Amino acid sequence: MSENLIEVRGLTKKYGDFLAVDGIDFIVQKSESFGLLGPNGAGKSTTMRIIAATSQRTSGEVSVLGKDPEIQGPQIRAHLGVVPQQDNLDTQLTVTENLYIYGRYFGLSKKFINSKISDLLEFAQLEEKRDTKVEALSGGMKRRLTIARSLVSEPDILILDEPTTGLDPQARHILWDRLFRLKEDGITLLLTTHYMDEAEQLCDRLIVMDKGRIMAEGNPAALIKKYSTKEVLEVRFGSNRNAVMAPAMRELCERIEVLPDRILLYTENAETVLENIVAAGHHPNTSLVRRTSLEDVFLRLTGRSLIE
Amino acid sequence: MLLSAAVAIAERRSGKPGDHYYAGRSRAVVERSYIAFKSSTWFVILSGFVEPVLYLLSFGYGVGQFIGNIDSGTGKMVSYAAFIAPGLLATSAMNGAIYDSTWNVFFKMHESRLYHGMLATSLGPLDVALGEMAWALLRGLVYAMGFMIVVAPLGLIPSWWGILAIPAAVLIAFGFAAFGMAVTSYFTTFQQMGLINIALLPIFLFSGAFYPLTVFPGWTQALIKALPLWHAIELIRGLTLGAIDMRLFGHVLYFLVMIAGGLFFTTRRLNALFMR
Numbered sequence: 001m002s003e004n005l006i007e008v009r010g011l012t013k014k015y016g017d018f019l020a021v022d023g024i025d026f027i028v029q030k031s032e033s034f035g036l037l038g039p040n041g042a043g044k045s046t047t048m049r050i051i052a053a054t055s056q057r058t059s060g061e062v063s064v065l066g067k068d069p070e071i072q073g074p075q076i077r078a079h080l081g082v083v084p085q086q087d088n089l090d091t092q093l094t095v096t097e098n099l100y101i102y103g104r105y106f107g108l109s110k111k112f113i114n115s116k117i118s119d120l121l122e123f124a125q126l127e128e129k130r131d132t133k134v135e136a137l138s139g140g141m142k143r144r145l146t147i148a149r150s151l152v153s154e155p156d157i158l159i160l161d162e163p164t165t166g167l168d169p170q171a172r173h174i175l176w177d178r179l180f181r182l183k184e185d186g187i188t189l190l191l192t193t194h195y196m197d198e199a200e201q202l203c204d205r206l207i208v209m210d211k212g213r214i215m216a217e218g219n220p221a222a223l224i225k226k227y228s229t230k231e232v233l234e235v236r237f238g239s240n241r242n243a244v245m246a247p248a249m250r251e252l253c254e255r256i257e258v259l260p261d262r263i264l265l266y267t268e269n270a271e272t273v274l275e276n277i278v279a280a281g282h283h284p285n286t287s288l289v290r291r292t293s294l295e296d297v298f299l300r301l302t303g304r305s306l307i308e
Numbered sequence: 309m310l311l312s313a314a315v316a317i318a319e320r321r322s323g324k325p326g327d328h329y330y331a332g333r334s335r336a337v338v339e340r341s342y343i344a345f346k347s348s349t350w351f352v353i354l355s356g357f358v359e360p361v362l363y364l365l366s367f368g369y370g371v372g373q374f375i376g377n378i379d380s381g382t383g384k385m386v387s388y389a390a391f392i393a394p395g396l397l398a399t400s401a402m403n404g405a406i407y408d409s410t411w412n413v414f415f416k417m418h419e420s421r422l423y424h425g426m427l428a429t430s431l432g433p434l435d436v437a438l439g440e441m442a443w444a445l446l447r448g449l450v451y452a453m454g455f456m457i458v459v460a461p462l463g464l465i466p467s468w469w470g471i472l473a474i475p476a477a478v479l480i481a482f483g484f485a486a487f488g489m490a491v492t493s494y495f496t497t498f499q500q501m502g503l504i505n506i507a508l509l510p511i512f513l514f515s516g517a518f519y520p521l522t523v524f525p526g527w528t529q530a531l532i533k534a535l536p537l538w539h540a541i542e543l544i545r546g547l548t549l550g551a552i553d554m555r556l557f558g559h560v561l562y563f564l565v566m567i568a569g570g571l572f573f574t575t576r577r578l579n580a581l582f583m584r
Contacts (some may be wrong), residue, residue, distance in 0.1 A: 017393035054427060054583055073583070074331045078318030078430035088421035092344040101343060104336040105429035153429070222339035277312075 003030040004063075005157055005188050006051060009062035009150065012212075013046050020046045023060070028157075033189040037196070037294060039304070043212040044192035045085060045161050050188065052159050053077050078106060081150030082235035085161040088140050091136045095121070095145055096130045103152040116152060123178065124148035140171030147178060158182060160191040164198060176201055196294040208294075208301060215301040220294055227300045228292040229255070233270040235277065235284035236262045245282065252276050254291035257299055264299070266292070312549035318430040329575060330434040337426065337439020338446075341408075356404055356447075359455045360396040364459065367518060368392050379520070380549050386466065393464040394548040395517025397455050397473060398480055398540035403508075404451040408444035409488035410504050414495065416440075423582055433578035437571055441485040448481025449474070455563035467550025476547055476560075480540040484561035486570020487536070510536050536566060 006028035013021040021043040028034040036044040049055035050062060053069035053076045061071055064076045090098050100119055103113035121127045124144040129137060137145065144164065150158060163179065164172040179202055182191055193199050199206055200220045208215045208223070216223055233253075237245045238259060246258045253265040253273050267273045270289040277284065298304075311319070321327045368389030377385040383427070416422040426436050453474060459465060488504070495501055514524075515537035521529045532538050543559035546552060 041583075054429065056584055071328060072322065073328050073429040074432050075318045075322050075327070077314075077428065078315045080428075084424065084428065086424075088420065088425040090340070090344070090422060090425065091420050092347070093340075097343050101336070101340045102425070104339055104427065105333070105426055105431050106314040107331070107333050107336070107430070112313060154312040155314075156312070209364055294398040 004028070005030050005032075006034075006066055006190065007061070007063040008047070008051070009061040010173075011047065011050065011062060012058045013043070013050060013055070014058045014112060019212055021050075022267060024209070024212070026207055026214065026217065028188065028190060030108075030261075031186045033183050033191075033202055033204045035199045035206035036190075036192040036209055037194070037199045037203075037206050037298070038192075038209035039194055039298075041211075042209040044209055047209075048159055048161050048190065048192055052080055052082050053299055054082075078153065079156045081147075081153065081155035081158045083143075083146050083150050083158070083163055085165065087146055089142055089146060089149070091133070091135050094131050094133055094291040095126055095137070098145060099149055099152055102149045103121045106153040108153065113152060120148040120151060123181075125174070132275050139173065140167050143167060143171070144178060145176075151182075155187070157188045157190060160189065162181075162192055162194070164193075164195065172198075195300070199294055208298060210298075210302045210304075216297065220266070223291050223294065223297050227297040229266040230268050230292065231266075231270040232290055232296055233265040233267060233273050234262050234286075234288040234290070235265065235274075236286045237282075237284050245284075248280070248282060249277070252280065264296070266296070311475045314430060326434070327432075328577070329432040331430055331432050332435070333431055334435045334437075334439035334442060336431065337436055338426055338442050341432075341440070341443040342492070353447075353450075356400065356407060357451050359403070360400040360451075360455055361458055363396050364389065364393060368464075380545070380551065384549065384551070386549060387464075389462070390464045390466060390549070391545075392518055393455075393459045394473065394545035395541045397452055397459070397477060397548075398537065398544045399517055400451040400455050401448040401477040401481045402484045402512075402537055402540060404446045404448035405484035406488045406504070406508065408447050408540045409441060409485040410492045411501065413440060413489050413492045414501055417493065417581070418496070423578065427578070427582045433583065434571070434575045436578060437489065437574040441482060441489055441570070441574075443480040444485035444488070449478050449483070452477030454480070465548045467548060469546075469550045469552055470548040473544045476543050479560065479563050479567075480536075480543070483536060483566035483570070486574065488570075490570040490573040493574050493581070511535055516541050536562065538552055539563065552565075 004027050009025050011021055011024050012019065021293050023149050024047065036047060046055065050057050051064055051069065056070055065079050067076050069076050089102065093101065096117060099117050121130055126141060126145060129141065129265040134142065164175050167175065179189065191202065203220060205219050207217045216227065223244065242258060242263055246263060249256050249263050249265060251269055255266040257264040265273055274287055274289065318331065321332050372388035378388050378391050380386045381392060423436055425456045427433065456474060515532055515535060521532055539559040539562045543556055546556045
């Protein structure tokens with residue numbers, strides 16, 4: 001039987017006059033990997049902080065493991081592992097000391113923590129850096145350490161805010177692999193991201209957020225199916241000719257999106273559309289056939305692309 | 309669901325008053341400071357200890373030769389060095405506490421984001437405030453004890469009541485740490501932080517460490533008597549010179565209020581900064 005670890009109903013958060021979160025509802029079940037997808041400023045991080053009991057909501061109801069984060073902050077935080085968007089490792093301490101003292105903040109015994117440290121170092125692939133000061137680590141290493149640190153208290157829910165933002169592709173793949181292992185171990189993951197590929201890789205289910213509201217909810221494949229076609233053809237005619245070519249493209253395809261640098265044609269069969277374009281005497285500078293992704297879902301839902 | 313150790317520990321305080329702000333674990337915050345301290349530079353610590361000793365040698369024995377004995381304020385005549393030693397002791401307790409509770413706290417708050425990390429765990433803001441103040445007051449205590457070890461053999465602590473100057477120094481350091489951290493938590497720029505240093509020097513020079521307040525006109529005396537260092541110096545001087553009277557309780561009370569106020573405002577501010 002599934003168990004609801006997080007329940008959010010009618011949640012709003014105002015900063016002065018600014019409505020950061022505008023009445024959202026969602027449920028996260030045990031062992032689920034749940035994503036909040038959206039551009040910067042969509043209200044994802046604010047939502048996460050409210051769940052993590054480090055921010056107070058303006059209205060609505062939030063229940064984390066049956067408790068209200070507004071009333072039982074420390075008790076809820078004891079269940080959570082938090083990986084913030086901005087690293088906040090203890091730069092004055094070494095890698096091992098960071099893991100150790102974080103466990104101490106939770107009140108764990110020295111013996112308990114020390115028995116976990118070598119596993120955590122292995123998980124973070126930082127065994128050789130164990131006595132290195134944190135300042136000397138690369139961005140990817142710091143991120144892995146932050147994740148390892150969040151695991152020291154054996155959390156029920158791992159909360160990750162933009163876990164791979166700012167990392168190079170290789171470091172991102174290593175990190176995804178680590179997170180995938182945690183998912184396999186059955187830990188509940190709650191993550192925000194503005195990367196489509198990340199959401200597709202890691203999330204069983206996600207909500208698409210924009211301007212504090214939920215635009216869509218479902219698993220990545222279902223969302224793509226519901227809001228987009230199977231394939232997409234990207235054509236480029238050069239930056240000042242894309243808009244000019246748009247009407248002609250519209251005749252050849254049911255749904256198109258005109259972006260500053262390219263035109264996207266949504267279709268079940270992109271190759272055929274491309275053949276038709278060429279047959280009609282148009283010659284794009286470049287063309288690309290690809291499967292649709294959550295990026296296209298977002299574009300469909302909001303009329304904007306995710307990373308602007 | 310099987311409870312993890314961290315959850316079981318957090319649940320122990322559940323339902324007790326203030327459990328949203330205090331997890332009863334400020335020790336962990338002190339432990340963190342200790343780990344960081346072990347790898348820090350020792351001479352920074354040492355300098356805070358050496359400073360009052362240098363003042364004592366220069367003024368107490370240098371200037372003191374021209375002054376001779378001085379009325380301690382109770383009618384008893386004491387050497388000039390014995391008069392200023394308690395003033396310097398109080399000042400070193402203040403400096404030790406202020407050093408850790410202002411600039412170090414400012415760095416942790418705005419640069420290293422250390423408190424963000426701490427408050428994402430099952431610690432509460434009062435744990436962080438208390439832990440940081442406790443570390444700052446430990447530093448004040450170490451400075452005070454170091455100074456005592458130097459001055460007592462020189463015969464500058466004529467009364468046995470002087471032993472109580474050590475716990476008094478802890479109280480004073482706690483008061484300054486609480487006040488320093490509270491003020492720092494409201495500051496957001498380096499320029500504002502600079503004000504602390506600007507304010508400390510005149511407070512040190514005019515709070516009666518080097519001569520009795522009676523040299524000043526009445527209004528200046530009243531102003532100085534409102535400042536914490538004067539109360540600190542009077543409290544410690546009363547103890548080291550054995551001038552015990554009810555006024556000492558007044559000085560203690562002043563610091564108790566300072567500690568309570570500092571804790572209250574720091575906790576409130578940490579909550580507003582990191583938990584909104």
